[in-house]
Amino acid sequence: MQPYELIKAKRDGGRLDPSDIQAFIQAYTAGTVADYQMAAMCMAIFFKGLDARELGAWARAMLNSGEVLDLSDTPAIKVDKHSTGGVGDKVSLSLAPLAAACGVPVPMISGRGLGHTGGTLDKLESIPGFRVDLSTADYRRLVREVGCCLIGQTAQVAPADKKLYALRDVTATVDCIPLIASSIMSKKLAEGIDALVLDVKVGSGAFMKTADDARVLARTMIGLGAEMNRKVVALLTDMDQPLGRQVGNALEVREAVDMLRGEAPDDYTEITYALTAEMLVLGKKAATVEEARGMLRRSVEDGSALKKLKEIVQSQGGDPRSIDDYSLLPTAKATTDVLAPRDGFVSAIHTEGVGLAAVALGAGRQRVDSKIDPAVGFTLLKKVGDPVKQGEPVVQVHYNDAGPVEDVKARLLAAYQFGDRAPAARPLVLERLE
Numbered sequence: 001m002q003p004y005e006l007i008k009a010k011r012d013g014g015r016l017d018p019s020d021i022q023a024f025i026q027a028y029t030a031g032t033v034a035d036y037q038m039a040a041m042c043m044a045i046f047f048k049g050l051d052a053r054e055l056g057a058w059a060r061a062m063l064n065s066g067e068v069l070d071l072s073d074t075p076a077i078k079v080d081k082h083s084t085g086g087v088g089d090k091v092s093l094s095l096a097p098l099a100a101a102c103g104v105p106v107p108m109i110s111g112r113g114l115g116h117t118g119g120t121l122d123k124l125e126s127i128p129g130f131r132v133d134l135s136t137a138d139y140r141r142l143v144r145e146v147g148c149c150l151i152g153q154t155a156q157v158a159p160a161d162k163k164l165y166a167l168r169d170v171t172a173t174v175d176c177i178p179l180i181a182s183s184i185m186s187k188k189l190a191e192g193i194d195a196l197v198l199d200v201k202v203g204s205g206a207f208m209k210t211a212d213d214a215r216v217l218a219r220t221m222i223g224l225g226a227e228m229n230r231k232v233v234a235l236l237t238d239m240d241q242p243l244g245r246q247v248g249n250a251l252e253v254r255e256a257v258d259m260l261r262g263e264a265p266d267d268y269t270e271i272t273y274a275l276t277a278e279m280l281v282l283g284k285k286a287a288t289v290e291e292a293r294g295m296l297r298r299s300v301e302d303g304s305a306l307k308k309l310k311e312i313v314q315s316q317g318g319d320p321r322s323i324d325d326y327s328l329l330p331t332a333k334a335t336t337d338v339l340a341p342r343d344g345f346v347s348a349i350h351t352e353g354v355g356l357a358a359v360a361l362g363a364g365r366q367r368v369d370s371k372i373d374p375a376v377g378f379t380l381l382k383k384v385g386d387p388v389k390q391g392e393p394v395v396q397v398h399y400n401d402a403g404p405v406e407d408v409k410a411r412l413l414a415a416y417q418f419g420d421r422a423p424a425a426r427p428l429v430l431e432r433l434e
Contacts, residue, residue, distance in 0.1 A: 001027070003037045010044040018057035025061035029160045035167055042164070042173040050178040052223070058178065059224050062186030065160035069136060071107060071192035074144045078105045078192060079279045082184050083199040084217065085117035086206055087355040088242035088380075091199065091268070092120045092150070093256035095276045097309035100147035101299045102276075102292075104283035107143045108150045109157060109191040111165055113364040113372070116205070116355030118252065121152045122364075126250040126330055126374035130318035143192075146315050147308070158190045169365070175207040181220040185228075195231040195282040197275055198222075202430055203240030205351025211236060211430055218433045233278050236431040237271055241349040241384045244268035248363045248377015248398065250330040257323055260306040267428055273297075274429050330375035332398035336405060337381075338412045340388040345422040349384055353415030361399060361408045373400055378412070385422040 001023035010016060016024075024041070027033040050058060071078055079099065083089055096106045110132075113119035121132050132152045134142070142149035153162040161183050168174050168183075188196055200208065200218045208214035218234035225232035244265045246255040258264045259272060277292035286292035299305040310320040322328035358364055362373035375398065382394040395412050399405050 003027070003033050007037060007040045007044055010041060010048055013048050015051060016054050016057075018053065021054065021057040022061045025058070025065055025160050028163065029065045038164065039167060039171045039173070042168060042171060042176070042179060045178055046173050046176045055178050055182060055220070056224065056227055059182040059185050062158055062160045062164075062182055063190055066158050066190065067136065067156040068190050069107075069140070069157065069192035071105075071140060071143055073140065074105050076103065076105050077194045077283045078107050078143070079195045079197065079283045080106060080108050080188055080191065080193045081197045081199060081275055081279060082188055084180065084184070084201050084207060086201040086239040086243060087117060087351045087358070088244050088247045088252065088268075089118060089201070089239075090123060090244065090246075090252035090256045091272050091275060093123060093253060094259040094264075094272050094305075094309075095279070096148050096150060097260065097312055098272070098276045098296055098299060098305045099279045099283070100312070101305045101308040102280055102295050103147075103285045104279055105143050106148040106279075107139070107191045107193055108148070109153055109187055110150060111152070111187075116352050116359060116364070117207075118247070118249070118355075118358070118364065120150065122372050122374070123249045123252050124150060126253055127313055127322055128319040128328060130313060131316050134316065142315055146311055148312050150312070150316070153187065158187045161186050177213070177217050177220060180207065180217060181224060185221055185224040189225075189228055189230060193230065196225060196233075197278045197282065198232060198234035199271070199275055200234050200236050201239035202236050203238055203351065204349070205242060205355060206239040215431070215433070222433060231282060232434070233282065234433040235274060235278065235429055236433070237274075238426050238428050238430060239351060240426060241351055242354055242380055243271060245380045245383070246377065247354060247358050247380065249372065249374040251377040251379065251398065253329060254326050257306070257309070260300060260309055262300050270428050332375040333400050334402070336397050336399070336409070337393035338395040338397065338409050338416075340382070340390055340392045340394050340418065341413070342390050342418055344388060344418045344420050346382050346384050346386050346388060346394070346416060347419035347421075347423050348417040350415040350417070353411060354378070357408045357411035357415065360404050360411060361397070362401065362404070376400060385425065387422070388418065
């Protein structure tokens, strides 16, 4: 296997042999294929794609680049959820304790922020002391004893994807269906799950801007799951505006806790219930989605979901007091407002622009080695359809470093569109696929 020859073959639209794909991924994992060679291959795949045979081989090579975890000592059906990424998407933070509180074990290996989207690990690490770098032995134990564990990729689990995930983020090859599908499925199938629910985002804040592209991605991942004997259900959900009102790591933790108290915005609550209900059905804890929703509502009302979150936080080294006392979470030193330039209604929000503004503020990464400020972010005071008056605040910016603030405010104002009438409401769940 000569990396140059494979890169050239894919660049020119050729088909790669599965054995060559396996050797290429193995060599990249071992470090004998350099980052610049893998970046070139990713760009070739971005433009030329992978056919079904190539994609299956690529995903299997990623999966088998490390340890495939065995969670058979947890007898219940183990179900995870994965989101393709959005802005303000903190669903995993509330979904995992909800599902676990209802009896579905949730083994979750998550990622960091990618491009303009936030990362579950970055949000979890804004909880004081919370560790996402647990050993696979601790991971197995917590799934068995607590019913949930949320960690990052270890050196043993899908190491090829761990390296490639960071590389794609800085080489403009994130929004590529074969690379997205193989990354997600290799990581998820390595974590020991029996079934998976996919949240495939659609809209201006998603990597998939159209329902057609999202549908292709969902079906690609469902196909990879079927090939590896895993049941996969996908919901296509709206990302034409940020989810909920908070964008930024610690701010999103607060809103996730609010959701478990029954106090979160309706859109965030609805998406969380829709996805978690599918998990309960796959986990055979409920016969129907309607029955599952009733179980979820009761777990919020009786406090068992919030109790489970505190148990998860404590079991992973975090300070459970921060779940009750938000002052223990990172808090920005100052705030400033973005003001409406005219009377009218918020007619649209270019959500990717909001995500990029968050990155510019320090809530995300501009480079692989960038440090994240967990305290900074935005509170969206006005969302699509809301009436506004000229000079009224539409976004509150939470910041520590004043340097980028004016640029960030300009980005946010450019992301908001205003009109004379409120637009028609978009459905939150656009489609279900299995």
